Amino acid sequence: MAKIVYGVSGEGSGHSSRARVIATHLVERGHQVRIISYDRGLRNLKDDFDLFETEGLHIAQSENQVSRLRTLTENLKKLPQGHARLKALREEVFKTMQPECVFTDFEPMTAYLATYYDLPLITIDNQHRLRYMVYPCPEQLSHDNTLTRNIIRAMIPRPDVSLVTTFFYGELKNSRTFLYPPILRREVLGLTPLKGDHVLVYLTGEFQRFIDILPHFKNERFVIYGYDREETVDNCQYKPFSKAGFLLDLAGSKAVMATAGFTLITEALFLKKPYLAMPIKGQFEQEINAHFLEHMGYGLNVYSPSVDVIQGFLDRLPEFNSRLDGYRAEDNSKILDRVDELLANDCALAKAFHDLRKRG
Known part of the structure; x- marks a missing residue:
């Protein structure tokens, strides 16, 4: 069995949710796994895995928009700690x-050390579709598209194999990249979707302009997560974070209105829920997720929510539900099988891809 270091971004919860599925599978197969993470990844995984805490990047936002200055300054402050943790990661x-x-x-730290020690590097994420997959991109996002590809290249310079999760499929740019359905938590796979009477709202930061619109829809009920409150105001029921409670409200909703993070979108698609996506402006991955979602007919891509826009979304729910009937919901078996293939016989296939990448 293999000894594996597994680096997991701690920004948001999607990375750790995906890594939990893969790492659990690896441990069940008898591999020795050491997870490297920080922030939410640390909190979400530390109780169940052997984990080393590192330092990582964060994105600052306000009113559903990235603050580039705050993002830069807050991450610059962490450079000394980051260098110290990189040295500790190497030694310990x-x-x-x-x-x-x-x-x-x-x-990125585990990716750089994989190159330093000449080890096979396998990426499992949705970010690398933006680097290695051909996809339609709106003209107004072309600059951010190029910038994002360059950031991904800087973060993970030399992956040997990229196992890419996606709900939109395009042509691949190399023979070392493979596309798979989104990785879903076991709790999600076990849910039974119902058509309830509420709309699930999930926000990752303050977005009061949107919240102020919801009382206009007096015949609708909104269940809101992300504000760490427990109260009902008009037709809005605020709930504190609860993994089980959130998933039940997702499964029982008639639609979702939320930011455009990959994990929630793909869980909603699995459960056949129409989605009003409000991407965080300046966060290209969310913007392209929302573009794909609308392009495929599963919901709307909305930058500036208004009474008319939300009413239009609600009026079109039958149309979105009809499109979602054709969405192919799949489990994690395909990507787990590929992981097993890469690690079989002392990581023979992973090493072969490593040699192939080095030969150019």
Whole structure:
């Protein structure tokens, strides 16, 4: 069995949700796994896995828009700690454990050390579709598209194999990239979707302009997560975070209105829920997710929500439901099978891809 270092971005919860599925599978197969993460990834995984805390990047936002200045300044403050944790990661994990293979879900320190120690590097994420897949991009996002590809290249310079999760499929740019259905939590796979009478709202930061619109829809009921409150105001029921409660409200909703994070979109699609996506402006991945969603007919891509826009979304729910009937909901078996293939016979296939990438 293989010794594996698994880097997991701690920005948001999607990376750790995906990594939990993969790491659980690896452990069940008898592999030795050491997870490297921070922030939400640390909090979400530390109780169940052998975990080393590192330092990582964060995106600052307000009113559903990225604050580039705050993002820059807050991350610059962390450079000294980041350098110290990189040195500790090298000494306490890589030198001690001597891994045979490195996995990363958009965590750069493990990616750089995989290259330094000449180890096979496998990426499992949705970010690499933006680097290695051909897809339609709105003209107004072309600059951010190029910038995002360059950031991904800087974060993870030399992946040997990229296992890419996606709900939109395009042509691939190389023979070392493979597309798979979104990785879903076991709790999601076990849900039974129902057509309830409420709309689920999920926000990752303050977006009061949107919240102020909802009382106009007196015949609708909105269940709101992300504000860490427990109260009902008019037709809006605020709920504190609860993984089980959130999933039940998602499964029982008639639609979702939320930011455009990959994980929630794909869970909603699996449960056949129409989605009004409000991408965080300046966060290209969310913007392209929302573009794909609307392009495929599963919901709307909305930058500036208004009474008319939300009413239009609600009026079109039958249309979106009809399109979602054709969405192919799949489990995680395909990508887990590929992971097993890469690690079989002392990581023979992972090492073969590593050699192939080095030969150019």
